[in-house]
Amino acid sequence: MSSLLPKLGELLVEEYKLKKSVKKGIEELKAELESMQAALIKVSSVPLDQLDPQVKIWANEVRELSYAIEDSLDSFVTRVEGNEPTKPKIKHLLKKARNEFSKFKARHEIANDIKDIQSQVRKIKERRDSYKIDDVDANPAATTVDPRLPALYKKLSDLVGIDKPINELIKILSEGVPMPDKNPKIVSIVGFGGLGKTTLAKALYDKLSTKYQRVTTYQCHGFVPVGQNPKAKKVLLDIVCELDKELYKAATTMDERQLINELQTFLAGKRYFIVIDDIWDTQIWETIKCAFMDSHPESRLIITTRIVDVATKAGGIYHMQPLSDDYSKILFYTRTSGSEGPAEVTTKILKKCGGVPLAITTIASLLVGKHTEDWSKVYDAIGFGHADNGDVHNTRKILSFSYYDLSSNLKTCLLYLSVFPEDYLINKISLIWRWVAEGFIPYGEGMNHLNLERSISTSL
Incomplete structure (x- = not known):
């Protein structure tokens, strides 16, 4: 249209x-x-x-x-x-x-x-x-349970390749803030869907909010999931609920301004450690951060997000990285209960997954109970069918969050990629001009592929 x-x-x-x-x-x-x-x-x-x-x-x-x-x-x-x-x-x-x-x-x-x-x-x-x-x-009636919820309840011992990023984040958190600054140190974990941002943040939270750590370092703590299209009031109430159940009972009738004031009063002079998970919108972040202004400089605030603009606004960007080849294999075989298929097929499957934990666990779930000679069939069918598999359904759901967050014209641009064969190497400049020719991107006199590319990157 x-x-x-x-x-x-x-x-x-x-x-x-x-x-x-x-x-x-x-x-x-x-x-x-x-x-x-x-x-x-x-x-x-x-x-x-x-x-x-x-x-x-x-x-x-x-x-x-x-x-x-x-x-x-x-x-x-x-x-x-x-x-x-x-x-x-x-x-x-x-x-x-x-x-x-x-x-x-x-x-x-x-x-x-x-x-x-x-x-x-x-x-x-x-x-x-x-x-x-x-x-x-x-x-x-069609609303379902958030498929990311199980990530909050995974045991640290069950996670693969998590020690290195946890240690890196602990090192970053241990660094102080400039003396005049009265705000908490903020770290933004950023990366695309399926990389395990929530899993990493929760594992770090569990490690730093143990009984010993709470007594010696932080006086209060909380882990607050946000998600797409939240109401600022609900997020603020969730923070209050995590910090003080009694205060929450009195806060349910308050508006956003009153909740921010209550949180500032409650947190004044306290060292706290709070994780705000899965923020999508810069405006929501601008509202939330008001509650943490003029806080104890030894406090720590972690956010996770898929949106680079949000991470840039918050500061302290930590880019989430895919798993290494070795850790990808460990996770894969852990999820297949040790079953090993043909080495060539396994290598192709892991290459397709690209070190993304969500992709690895999803494909592994399809192979459990299958004969090794059927693994190549599963590889050839990646992206097709298997809607009856719970892991595949959840994966599609998680990835679809990013799709539905795109503007309507960028959705069209993304869907246009289906004209190319699978695993085809797409020339970026050629693709941009195809989008222009189809009318998906507005074109003005004097424009070239550089400012068109810049325009698209800003939209994304």
């Missing part, structure tokens, strides 16, 4: 010589499609498995209609913008006459097409009004 609307606007320019009635029809059609686009953006922000079936049907109808409209417009523009002869020879004059007739015919056909499209749009609009698409929201 985002590439279609500008094309409709271009039809209104004088060079196409459309009748006033046709132009008016295009203006009305464009206005209605803009309204549909706004509704579609709302639909696209809700996970597919949480959408009402009627909403899915309506969205599919709009999508198919947009394809039909775009095909019609492209056909019209191609016929009208034919090459004009440059020399006044007789054969060129005859060709020009044929071109003019073809253009006249094209204008007549586009007028009929617009009428037909308007009729279809009216029907779809009626269905939208009937289903209340503009009020679309996640289906409460």
Whole structure:
């Protein structure tokens, strides 16, 4: 839809010589499609498995209609913008006459097409009004338990390759803050979904918030999961609940400002260690951090996030790294209960996983109980089916959080990658210009691949 609307606007320019009635029809059609686009953006922000079936049907109808409209417009523009002869020879004059007739015919056909499209749009609009698409929201009945929750309850002894990052973080946390600074030291663990940020943060929290550590170092502590689209009040209440259950009972009726004041009062003069897990939004962070202003300089605050902007705002960035090859093998064989398949297939599977713990444990779960000769079949089927496997379902869910956090135009850019074969090496510059050609990225005069790349990186 985002590439279609500008094309409709271009039809209104004088060079196409459309009748006033046709132009008016295009203006009305464009206005209605803009309204549909706004509704579609709302639909696209809700996970597919949480959408009402009627909403899915309506969205599919709009999508198919947009394809039909775009095909019609492209056909019209191609016929009208034919090459004009440059020399006044007789054969060129005859060709020009044929071109003019073809253009006249094209204008007549586009007028009929617009009428037909308007009729279809009216029907779809009626269905939208009937289903209340503009009020679309996640289906409460489809809401499931957060698949990241088990990561909070893994034993340290069961984790692989966790000692090195824990020691690195402890070293960072042990470093003091500049003397004039009255705020806690902040460390931001940042990395894409599936790397184990939550697992690492929880393991570090468990190690530093033991009874011995609490007595000697920190006077209060807490681990607070946040997640996508949280309410600032709920996050602040969760922090209060972690720190003081009695205070929480009195705080449930407070607003954000009152909660921030209560937390500042409670934390004043105390050394604390708090983890805020999975922050997606800079605005939420800006609100949360107000509660920790003018705190004890020996306090420590850790956040985890997939969003570089959030980590940059918070400061103290620690980039989460994938597992090494050796640790990847250890984790893989631990999850397959020691079963070993063909060495060549195992190597290919681990290479595909790229050291991402979530990917390794998911693929390993598919191999448990299978004969070693079937491992190559599982490798060939990576990315397809297996929806009945709980680990695969949770993996898709976790990765989908990042997808649904993208803007609508970047979702389209991402989905476009499906035109390439699996494991294909994609040329970045070529890909960007393909996106431009498809209309996925707005292009302005004087732009080149460098500022287009910069624009895309900023959006991501």
